[in-house]
Structures are given as C-alpha cells and as structure tokens.
Amino acid sequence: MKTNLGPVNALYPSLTTIVGAVVEGRPNFLAVAHVGIMNHGTPQYLSFGINKAHYTNRAIHEHRQFSVNIPGEDLVVQTDYVGLVSGRNTDKSKVFELFAGELEFAPLIVACPVCMECRLYQVVDFPSHDVFIGEIVATHADPAVLDEAGRIDNARVRPLLFDMASASYWSLGRPLARAWDAGKAMKRAGEKE
Template identity: 40%
Template sequence: MKKNIGSKLALYPTPLVVVGAMVNGKPNWTLVGHLGIIGHDQVMVSMSDAHYSNQGIRDTKALSINIVDEVMLQKADYAGCVSGTKEDKSELFAYHIADDGAPMIDASPVSMACTVEDVYKTEGFESFICKIAATYADESVLDSSGRLDYNILKPVLFEMPTYQYLKTGEVLGKCMSMGKEEN
C-alpha cells in the first residue's frame, strides 16, 4: 500500500536550464528548474516572481532556454546563486543575440529562442507560455539524421526535493515498442 506524503510535486527530475533575457539593455541569466512542454512548439518556463529577469521578459516578450550540460554546470549554478538586482551577470557567459532579441549562451549545447505569448501567474510565480521561434544545437550533439542525440548531449537534471543535480542515465528501451512485446 502506498503512503500519502501530502500534496508534494513528484515530477522531478527535470532538465536544468539557464534562461537568458535582456533586462535594461543587458543580458541577464537565471538558473531554472521549473519548465514544461505544453505542445510540440510551445513550452512553459516558471520562475519566482521575484526574479530580476522577469522584468526583461515581460518588457521584451523574448527569452532563451539554454540546456545545461556538465561543462557549463558550475557557471549555471552561479547564475542561480546571485540575483541580477545585486550583481551584473551579463558577462557570465559568452553569448550572441537571437533574431527575437534574446541572449543565447554560446557554450550551451542546445539553445531555444522563444517568444512569450502569455503569462500565467500563481502565488509567488510567473509562468511564461512561450512559442519556440528557433532551436540551435551544436553539431556534436546531433545524430546522422540531424536530430538531437541525448546519449551524447546528456543534459544535467535538477531534482527539487533534495536540491541535487543528476546525470542522465542509460537507455532502457525504445518508446512505443516495449509494450508491443507484452502481447
């Protein structure tokens, strides 16, 4: 029998990302572990409403989602330790500006330029509903068909209850084929 542990969020781990936004004419970087897929071309990025980056996202209607790998983990963690209200984080990462105006981290193996379509507010949080305008990937993390290869990419995962970073693991099987073996 399962034990009721309360109304705990049990959908972790999630991919760890650094969100980039222009705030007062400068890039700002925020570590984010709350995001979700809401369609094939739409995502939701949920951030504490106290984050400095939120102001820029609301003003410009643009943000970037930069997947964190082990190589950039220490700088990404730092982006989450320091507020943009207290320290200028604009030079923390080498970057370029996407067509939509969002700063994109050059060291991130995969970055998505997003335009904000809506903002959903809950107590203490702003969730930005975004359309993916473009996805940029290092060729080193693509397979021979040009698709992302997560066996190579190996994004860092964030696990909320223990505040730990995890490595992605091994492949367990092929989706939509394992169940067919049951019959």
C-alpha cells in the same frame, strides 16, 4: 501501503535550463528547472514557472522574448551560479559568451549545446509565480550533439537533471528501451484476446 506525503510535487527529475533575457539593457541569466513541454506540434510551445521576486520577470513581460539554453554537465558551476545570485545585485551578463539569433531580446549562450529562442505567448499569473509560455522561434544546436539524422542526441548533450528532494544535479542514465515499441508485444497480446 504507501506513505502519504501530502501535496509534495514529485515531478522530478526535471531538466535544468538557463533562461536568458535582456533586463535594463543588459543580458541576464537564471537557472530554471521548473520547465514543461506545452504543445508538442506546430507551433512548439514550452513553459517555465519563475518566482515573481526574481529580477528577470519584468524583462520578459516588457520585451516578450527570452532564450532557454540547455547546459551540459561541464557547465554545472556556471549554471548553479546564475541560480544563486540575482541580477538585481550582481552583473551576470559576462558569465557566458553570447551569440545572436533571430530575436533581439533572447541572449543565447555559446557554451550551451542547445539554445532556443522564444517569443512570449502567454503568462499564467499565480500568486507567487509567473508561468511564462513561449513559442519556440528557433533552436540552435552544436553539430557535435546531433546524431546522423540531425536530431539532438541527449547522450552527447549530457544535460543536468535537477532533483529537489536531494537538491542535486544528476546525470542522464543509459537508454532503457525504445518508446512506442517496448509495449508492442503486450498490445499484440491484448488484440488477440
């Protein structure tokens, strides 16, 4: 028997990101862990849900551009800080050194090993949250986190995983098995039956 917890969202751990936008002419950043992969293909879309009370929402509606930056473990303090204070009362524009990409209103963070520039595709309007869906325009990665084939190697990124129940950041563990491979023997056995 399992314990019914009621409608508890159990989709944790999730990836901790730092979303950037330009609010009232100034870059602003907030921690966002409620992120999703929307359309893995071409184009690529991602989503995140943020409370309408946050300072950043208006800017994303206005400019229809934003960045999604992936901090490594070394940025846990700064990531938590931009998730603790609001740009409404605190200037967060100087927390990170920034670099320019293709979009004017998607501030990118030098210290984050992976940074994506996005154009707003759609907003899903929930009573308390905006779910922003963005098309990824460009992804910038530090060469140091790329493997020999030029792919992002998360063992080198060392992302911050967020867990709501423990209200903690977790580290990525070790690789366990190859995907689309671990089940192959079971598939072959099923085909023989």
